[in-house]
Amino acid sequence: MSSVEPGEVRVFAQYDADLTLEADVVVVGSGPTGAVVAKELTDAGKSVVLVEEGPPFVPAEYEFDGGLSMARTMREGGLRTTSGTIMPTMQAVALGGGSLVNSAICNRAPAFVLDRWCSDFELERTTRADLDPHYEAVAKFLGIAVTPENVLGRRNLLFRDGCDALGYDSEPMLRNVRGCRGSGECFTGCRSRAKQSMDISYIPAALRGGARLLTSVRIERVLSEGWRATGVAGRVVKPFTGRPSHQVRIHAKLVVLAAGCTATPVLLQKSGNLANRSGQVGENLQFHPGVAIMGIFPDLVNPRFGATQGYQSRHFLREGFKLETLWAPPAITAVRLPGSGMALKNRLADIPYSAIWDGIATCDRSLGRVRVRRRSMDPILSWKLHSADVPTLAQALWVLAQIFFAAGARTIVPGVHGIAPELHSLEEAEVLRDRPIRATDLVLAGNHVFCTTRMHGDSRLGVVDEMGRCHDFENLYIADTGIFPQCPSVNPMWTGMALAHRSAQQIAQQI
Amino acid sequence: MSLYCRFMLTAILCALALGYAVSRVAIGYPDPRRHYRRLGRGEVALISSAAEAMYPAGGPIPSSGLDADLPDYLERLMTASRLQTRILLHLLFFLVEHGTLLFPTPGRGGMRRFSAQDVEHRVAALDSWADSTLFIRRVVFTSLRAVLTMGYFAHPPVVRRLGLAPLAIEAPICEADLLYPRIGERPESIGKTAADLTPPSEGIPLPQDGPLHPGFTEAGP
Numbered sequence: 001m002s003s004v005e006p007g008e009v010r011v012f013a014q015y016d017a018d019l020t021l022e023a024d025v026v027v028v029g030s031g032p033t034g035a036v037v038a039k040e041l042t043d044a045g046k047s048v049v050l051v052e053e054g055p056p057f058v059p060a061e062y063e064f065d066g067g068l069s070m071a072r073t074m075r076e077g078g079l080r081t082t083s084g085t086i087m088p089t090m091q092a093v094a095l096g097g098g099s100l101v102n103s104a105i106c107n108r109a110p111a112f113v114l115d116r117w118c119s120d121f122e123l124e125r126t127t128r129a130d131l132d133p134h135y136e137a138v139a140k141f142l143g144i145a146v147t148p149e150n151v152l153g154r155r156n157l158l159f160r161d162g163c164d165a166l167g168y169d170s171e172p173m174l175r176n177v178r179g180c181r182g183s184g185e186c187f188t189g190c191r192s193r194a195k196q197s198m199d200i201s202y203i204p205a206a207l208r209g210g211a212r213l214l215t216s217v218r219i220e221r222v223l224s225e226g227w228r229a230t231g232v233a234g235r236v237v238k239p240f241t242g243r244p245s246h247q248v249r250i251h252a253k254l255v256v257l258a259a260g261c262t263a264t265p266v267l268l269q270k271s272g273n274l275a276n277r278s279g280q281v282g283e284n285l286q287f288h289p290g291v292a293i294m295g296i297f298p299d300l301v302n303p304r305f306g307a308t309q310g311y312q313s314r315h316f317l318r319e320g321f322k323l324e325t326l327w328a329p330p331a332i333t334a335v336r337l338p339g340s341g342m343a344l345k346n347r348l349a350d351i352p353y354s355a356i357w358d359g360i361a362t363c364d365r366s367l368g369r370v371r372v373r374r375r376s377m378d379p380i381l382s383w384k385l386h387s388a389d390v391p392t393l394a395q396a397l398w399v400l401a402q403i404f405f406a407a408g409a410r411t412i413v414p415g416v417h418g419i420a421p422e423l424h425s426l427e428e429a430e431v432l433r434d435r436p437i438r439a440t441d442l443v444l445a446g447n448h449v450f451c452t453t454r455m456h457g458d459s460r461l462g463v464v465d466e467m468g469r470c471h472d473f474e475n476l477y478i479a480d481t482g483i484f485p486q487c488p489s490v491n492p493m494w495t496g497m498a499l500a501h502r503s504a505q506q507i508a509q510q511i
Numbered sequence: 512m513s514l515y516c517r518f519m520l521t522a523i524l525c526a527l528a529l530g531y532a533v534s535r536v537a538i539g540y541p542d543p544r545r546h547y548r549r550l551g552r553g554e555v556a557l558i559s560s561a562a563e564a565m566y567p568a569g570g571p572i573p574s575s576g577l578d579a580d581l582p583d584y585l586e587r588l589m590t591a592s593r594l595q596t597r598i599l600l601h602l603l604f605f606l607v608e609h610g611t612l613l614f615p616t617p618g619r620g621g622m623r624r625f626s627a628q629d630v631e632h633r634v635a636a637l638d639s640w641a642d643s644t645l646f647i648r649r650v651v652f653t654s655l656r657a658v659l660t661m662g663y664f665a666h667p668p669v670v671r672r673l674g675l676a677p678l679a680i681e682a683p684i685c686e687a688d689l690l691y692p693r694i695g696e697r698p699e700s701i702g703k704t705a706a707d708l709t710p711p712s713e714g715i716p717l718p719q720d721g722p723l724h725p726g727f728t729e730a731g732p
Contacts, residue, residue: 009690013697056691059682064724067588067661077596086650095691151716179712183680191680193687194712200687207690239694242593304675305719330675331664335657340637342570349571352674378595417649440646443653 031097034258040504042209062189066329096199122457153306162407287446359396584662
């Protein structure tokens with residue numbers, strides 16, 4: 001079997017020989033941005049091959065257990081961390097990429113952020129007004145809508161109550177979900193098929209348009225001649241073990257890399273340091289580091305029920321952080337609780353009375369780098385939380401504590417080293433405001449990743465232009481969040497998809 | 512001291528150190544109840560003893576860490592993980608088991624390997640990792656607690672007791688279900704056609720007292 005028909009899906013069990021294909025466009029990565037490009041280009045009548053390293057997951061494959069789910073759906077088993085400041089960060093390896101296991105939050109980048117991008121990075125067409133038509137197109141296709149109140153559940157509504165009591169703006173999340181039932185299982189796969197992850201939305205649409213989909217293929221090299229990309233090459237890899245087998249080569253008029261902010265720089269560097277005359281490939285790594293607090297309420301919260309992340313507050317965006325509700329598989333939630341032995345078990349019994357809320361911070365000064373690991377396509381991530389950004393995270397914790405007590409919490413579990421494991425009043429929680437906190441005192445997580453192939457109007461300072469085209473290669477585009485020039489201050493998926501939508505329109509005209 | 516004496520003394524010290532290292536790492540562990548492909552005998556002992564200390568029997572959740580059979584869970588987790596992850600997990604278990612050499616548990620016998628200590632000492636050892644001023648020790652503790660907690664919560668009676676067991680949901684059959692087979696299978700195994708499609712979710716909230724997922728009922732899967 002050496003050809004793949006338009007509209008065909010190729011899965012691991014079908015590869016029985018080396019494979020060579022030709023297409024107008026090859027798209028590497030089936031996450032939110034790659035899926036948009038693939039669908040839009042097939043709609044424009046182009047011949048598209050979409051390549052994904054991970055397998056497709058159907059509901060029967062979803063694991064409720066957080067550990068097993070991460071081991072199966074995440075790169076490096078979900079144990080990837082940065083060095084420098086040690087912080088876990090995850091990247092999905094599955095058809096649909098992160099959309100399979102994220103909580104479907106959709107936020108447009110604030111106008112003030114996009115204005116700063118334009119002024120600081122010499123961009124001319126990336127204001128909110130420029131991007132709004134692309135946001136709208138994505139929203140229309142995915143049915144992005146406000147989370148209905150009847151599936152918010154008490155842990156989301158308590159957040160609203162706390163914000164209301166303090167006069168902080170808050171609102172139910174916009175999400176790419178149709179028919180949410182409040183199972184709270186976004187992170188392990190939506191059994192209700194309500195979340196419009198790429199594997200059930202954009203990718204089937206691309207296949208209907210004639211795209212060819214290769215799953216379980218790891219692209220290891222971008223092929224090029226002179227200043228033109230000519231395709232990509234890689235290997236079939238076995239799901240979960242990554243064991244390579246047959247070779248795959250795809251020749252194309254144009255290559256789009258949407259492998260993810262940490263994978264695309266590795267691919268470029270492994271391809272002979274491609275598209276890197278600026279020296280910016282793999283540089284400028286940024287995250288939205290996040291901190292969280294668990295609150296225990298006097299009455300049953302039943303946190304199992306409700307949209308995984310259904311409510312947010314953008315009240316403090318200009319101060320550098322955004323607040324949101326959170327739920328995760330119970331085991332992941334329980335990991336936050338301090339202590340051992342019977343004390344720990346007593347705290348576990350509080351989980352039905354608990355809610356977890358988190359803050360993600362804009363940390364423009366905290367930078368890092370993606371480097372190549374020998375004999376592996378996994379990256380080495382070095383990143384350091386800048387001391388000037390730590391107070392922003394500490395302030396987020398303090399505001400979260402205020403919201404919890406305003407909502408009626410009897411105890412909060414701040415999870416900050418050097419501070420009591422449980423705080424029982426706002427007065428006790430003032431330690432979060434008053435005590436100097438170091439980066440290593442915080443339990444951080446950073447799953448929004450940016451800037452490693454940033455856009456810049458000046459080809460000496462950025463890897464791509466504002467349409468996502470590499471400055472060095474007229475037929476090589478990058479479409480993942482690596483092209484963001486700075487962190488967007490809000491959840492990045494919708495902005496990434498809007499930019500990808502815009503890139504696809506240009507590509508359709510170019511070839 | 513002659514060169515020969517110094518050589519012999521060094522050799523004897525090395526032999527003693529090697530003998531101690533071998534006996535500490537490999538000797539004296541009980542035989543596990545079953546064969547594990549991914550875990551050594553010492554690791555099984557470490558996981559069981561840490562589980563017993565972390566999640567003792569009784570209290571608001573009757574199941575203990577031993578009831579939850581955490582070695583079995585870790586075996587499954589490691590089987591599902593890539594080599595790199597497995598190496599990290601082996602390293603984690605080694606650090607906790609033999610970290611008592613560098614960070615002895617307070618009290619008599621505090622340098623014995625973790626799994627050989629009594630429960631009170633093990634709890635004290637875990638607390639000393641958790642509260643350490645050394646960031647890396649806290650990371651080790653958090654990692655150990657994470658894998659043990661995930662295993663504990665994979666035990667259905669635990670999540671049932673807390674009211675956190677997943678509910679039964681009949682997944683609607685959508686277009687994607689006609690496109691993708693289960694992992695490792697061929698498309699011919701899909702066995703569904705357009706006639707099998709069902710209406711999408713209407714957004715009716717899950718009933719809180721609805722039936723549990725079959726894998727979490729008392730009858731089991």
